[in-house]
Amino acid sequence: MDDNLLATCMSLLLAASAASSVPPLRRFRPALVLSALASALALATAIHVTGTGEVTTLTLWEPSPYAMLELRLDPLGAVFAAIVGGVGLACSVFGVSYARHRPIDDVVYPLFLLMLLVVTCAGNVYTFLAAWEGMALASFALVLGDGAPRPRRQAAIVYLVMTHVATVFVAASFFIVAKGSDSAEFARMDGSALSVPLASLAFLFAVVGFGTKAGLIPLHIWLPRAHPVAPSHVSALMSAAMVKTGLYGIARVGLVFLGPGEPWWGIVLMSAGAASAVLGVLYALMERDIKRILAYSTVENVGLITVGLGAAVALRAEGRDALAGAALTAALLHATNHAWFKTLLFLSAGSVQRAAHTLNIDRLGGLARALPATGAATLAGSLAIAALPPFNGFAGEWILLRTLIGAGGAGGGDAVRLTSLIVAGAIALTGGLAVACFVRMFGIAFLGIGRTPEAIAAREPSPIMAGVLSALAVGCLATGIASAWVVRWLQSVPAAVLGAPAAQASHGGQLALTGGGAFSPVVIAAALIALAPLPWLLARMVFGASSQTQGPVWSTGVAFRPTMQYTGTSFSKPLRLFFGRVLLPERQIEVIYHGASPLPRLVRYSGRVPALFEERLYLPLRALALWSAGRLRLLQSGSVQAYLLYMMAALAVLLVVAQ
């Protein structure tokens, strides 16, 4: 049944794309309506596959026994297919009301979804690489749009370059494993025959290749450029679903193909994840554009998921399978949770853009009163992404921290134990910074009073958009409370990948690991909800009803004006100074005097936080690439004889090597 559903959903996506290229049909938004339908089907299929642990296969096209288009949806892939389906559903429905009519977008959007889906259920290396490339090109087209503003064009090109370099590493990693296992089919690929150095090389290639797509620092530079410029429903799809395909790749190669592996692989992965998490959220705190804040926060969350995957690799290599299973569960749970709240927040940015015509938080304010539904939903998403109970972000963080503290306990090598604890500290720091980041985003943009006429005049743009946001907010809370059942749904993955149980989701919706210490999201949520109205009721009973008067904000006796409020930049000043040695902020103050007067006539202030990785790492690399390209041009003489000579030489070298 699952294979039929899968085929139906893919045909629907193709039909959506085709129908969008027929002008008379366009006003029915076939791209979005059919995509929503297909996403729902994909979601249902994927939930079923992960829930039952059964593998579904489907051969699409078989030109030769060695190269065929083959789908194989197993529990691990299905988790990510479910993410694609769920995010696709929300984005497509939101898009019906939000997306502007632009033929190219309508044709490409369903294809992007299709490619995302095929990546998660590709059955062999060729299918995977073809879909991987299709996914990159489709998203490139969506980022580029009409390519009108220069930053947009630049963002798209940076993305294209990064993603292609990444594909080289991905392909190299796959080919090493495929050669070692004499098969390019995912079901039969197994690196256990590879020597340790070769397997390590395949692992590192996978981390670099997939890590670029996932946005691990320092491979992240395309992400904060490309995600913000696309339309919001596409940004959400990229940030909440596409980056996860990179994590899927790391899990597939690092855990499934390369078997138990080496502990240091896990240590490398955990360190990279922790660095991404801390730096990602720090940079998010320095941004003023809502979508750029969200893009950097994706870097942070990808880091957290990577820590989970790294812990799974390290613990499994040491034979601590139960903890490895918990670590993998934490990674997958956080991946699905992140899909909920990141979709919500990117779509909310879409609503804000439509309502107030800007995403710069320093030009917004007071939106919680102007857009009550969007405001409440965004608050829920902000609390969820800041990993606060009882929302879903906390459940993933709980399993991850509990696993890391468990990994620090007796039973493993000192290196893994110490790394686990240091990384646990880094995750706590990330959590604290994430609270600061999202309180700042919500507090500056949604609280206080509007800073511009547009922000003051903002109204809910459409009931469909508000409805999707509210549904996602309810989802963030519901999956948080019911996280034990989500973990139970995920249990088939660690069972299939490691042969180990997940965090035991025992009776009563409680999460627990081996060793003491459990967490029951149901009880915590119930306690919070029961206790919250209690103080008001008790105070009313004891002291009677209290009256209220209204008045303006106290501002030292002068009339309160919007410009008196903190801006996003001033709000993050303490952290900019605390972390000055990491962020290296720059500021320039220029004072102009007029004649002999001691009073300055004009003071100009400008400050910025430089994108260090771009300036210190990528610009020199680009210079090196251009310089070497210039040198290589000596070969390009323009004479046919020379070219024939090169071809002869290349052939000769190949023949010698192949001998």
Place this chain on the structure above:
Amino acid sequence: MNGNVEAVILGGIQVAAVVAAAPLLNGFIKKIKARFQLRQGPPLLQGYRDLAKWLSRSEHIAESSSFVRVLAPAGILAATVTALLFVPVFSERTPLTASGDLIVVVGLLALTRALLTLGGMDSGGAFGQMGSSRELAVGALVEPVLLLSLAALALQPQSTRLGDIVAFGDAHPEEFISLGWALAAAGFAVVLVAETGRIPVDNPDTHLELTMIHEGMLIEYSGRSLGMLHYAAMIKQLLLAVLLVNLFLPFGMARFDGLPGYALGTTLVVIKVALAGLALAILESALAKRRFFELPDLIGAAAFSAMLGAGVTVLFA
């Protein structure tokens, strides 16, 4: 009696006791500080009178406030009391022992910080926003110290449940008291000072804009809401003090059963908390408030200490 029922009743009494006694600790610290300044100081029970005053008064609300104004005080109190459910006070049995652990307590405290800072930003007044900005910066640094100092203690018993840590420390003091324990305790002590808004991090006695963090966030609140926010801060202060003394000096608590045992446990925890309060008052009287931008040195040292504590426990325990 059924063990579970007993645990729930016991736990309920512990939570109620902390909630009821919270203003007392505040009064005690104020009294000691006043004595150091050769003043009489407010009476010990002044905290209760202040609360009653705030709770019975009418509220003045800023026109620019939103639903966050109602959500914040109630949510902060709820989250603080929920965190209390997992903290051993005079017995290691807590009411919902299988529902939460140290990570949950850290998470709930983070929730109170998020709601408090959102409440501070609600009306748009710059004082509240300044307080929120500073509180979040300090809180972000404090969070890893809090988690790591508690995690260092969780390594030996292999459990993150606070009751298990207490029971282990009480049963095996010779393994429990170690270099790692001392380093973690130093880290946690700084958390206590920073999270309760005390010198050298914040000054609880002033409304001067240059120094304040916590008071700044409350500036737009009045009457009933203000009372709740103050009350939540007092409960949180006692919660952290109890955590400090019970987790790092758990002796004489875990194995008590029956009324005499509970009475002794209660006496011990009262003495221990009073000593912690005394230490806080002495610290506050002896030290000057540090400049805000020097705080990373202090909290960074605490983080390093907690991290070292965990590392030492891994390598040598």
